[in-house]
Amino acid sequence: DGGITQSPKYLFRKEGQNVTLSCEQNLNHDAMYWYRQDPGQGLRLIYYSQIVNDFQKGDIAEGYSVSREKKESFPLTVTSAQKNPTAFYLCASTITSGLTDTQYFGPGTRLTVL
Amino acid sequence: GEDVEQSLFLSVREGDSSVINCTYTDSSSTYLYWYKQEPGAGLQLLTYIFSNMDMKQDQRLTVLLNKKDKHLSLRIADTQTGDSAIYFCAESGPLNDYKLSFGAGTTVTVRA
Numbered sequence: 269d270g271g272i273t274q275s276p277k278y279l280f281r282k283e284g285q286n287v288t289l290s291c292e293q294n295l296n297h298d299a300m301y302w303y304r305q306d307p308g309q310g311l312r313l314i315y316y317s318q319i320v321n322d323f324q325k326g327d328i329a330e331g332y333s334v335s336r337e338k339k340e341s342f343p344l345t346v347t348s349a350q351k352n353p354t355a356f357y358l359c360a361s362t363i364t365s366g367l368t369d370t371q372y373f374g375p376g377t378r379l380t381v382l
Numbered sequence: 383g384e385d386v387e388q389s390l391f392l393s394v395r396e397g398d399s400s401v402i403n404c405t406y407t408d409s410s411s412t413y414l415y416w417y418k419q420e421p422g423a424g425l426q427l428l429t430y431i432f433s434n435m436d437m438k439q440d441q442r443l444t445v446l447l448n449k450k451d452k453h454l455s456l457r458i459a460d461t462q463t464g465d466s467a468i469y470f471c472a473e474s475g476p477l478n479d480y481k482l483s484f485g486a487g488t489t490v491t492v493r494a
Contacts, residue, residue: 272424274424311425311470316480316481358425368413369413369474371482374424
């Protein structure tokens with residue numbers, strides 16, 4: 269089955285700890301994205317990558333870091349510098365040579381910082 | 383930057399039609415999208431419309447686009463309890479940008 273997987277589904281961390289969220293896709297998509305979702309605020313773009321070994325900051329990159337060493341993988345690290353990390357995190361991907369720029373989403377990871 | 387706006391809540395009786403509205407600001411958007419999010423899940427693409435179209439129908443879904451007013455709507459016919467979800471409108475950015483701008487989402491509640 270082709271798709272986007274995110275793990276784990278639920279993640280609990282103590283304040284001050286870094287945590288890495290996993291995102292893997294086997295769709296052969298070029299571009300990958302990380303969004304943060306808070307109630308009533310829709311989706312806010314954290315980071316995105318259109319090609320391996322390259323990525324750009326989105327609207328709310330502070331306190332987050334990413335890497336794109338492989339086409340299939342785009343892990344997100346939530347650092348201790350992120351002031352309010354408790355949120356639902358969504359990963360998405362798209363093919364950049366297609367007719368549309370439709371993004372396909374993973375199931376999400378809910379991070380709770382205690 | 384682009385700004386996509388939606389009303390936050392919609393309550394509809396089972397069997398009636400639902401209409402979810404969205405306004406966007408970027409007149410150069412090539413595609414406009416509707417996504418559905420069920421509780422605790424990711425976003426699922428429902429449908430999209432190319433900017434040179436006025437209407438697109440797909441089974442119970444009808445998308446209307448008024449490019450002059452930058453207004454997009456999604457009509458769900460014969461709304462069922464399984465249609466209860468958050469619906470997001472999104473617009474594409476400039477060519478080769480590959481970023482989408484999302485509205486805040488409309489929470490649709492279907493009552494019996």
